[in-house]
Amino acid sequence: MMFYVIGWVAVGACAAIVAGAKGRSPVGWLVLGAFFGPLATTAACFMPAVIRKEAPPTPIRRICPHCANEIAPSARLCRWCKRLV
Numbered sequence: 001m002m003f004y005v006i007g008w009v010a011v012g013a014c015a016a017i018v019a020g021a022k023g024r025s026p027v028g029w030l031v032l033g034a035f036f037g038p039l040a041t042t043a044a045c046f047m048p049a050v051i052r053k054e055a056p057p058t059p060i061r062r063i064c065p066h067c068a069n070e071i072a073p074s075a076r077l078c079r080w081c082k083r084l085v
């Protein structure tokens with residue numbers, strides 16, 4: 001009986017390792033692997049890897065020294081007060 005429990009946990013650990021390598025939650029997949037055994041490990045193997053998208057860099061804005069409004073970084077003329085910056 002103990003052998004089956006250890007084997008079942010080992011299968012869960014395999015699912016956790018595979019899922020963790022693919023960017024998924026290792027703890028969640030350890031629990032799934034402990035419940036579903038080889039099915040969870042097989043599912044983790046065929047699951048696509050998670051690709052995390054990073055937020056696009058926000059454009060850096062400048063502040064007009066005359067009116068203190070936001071202007072484009074490459075602006076030479078403030079669009080608010082029409083003065084050269």
Ligand SMILES: [Zn+2]
Nearest residue numbers: 064067078081
């Ligand atoms: Zn201005």
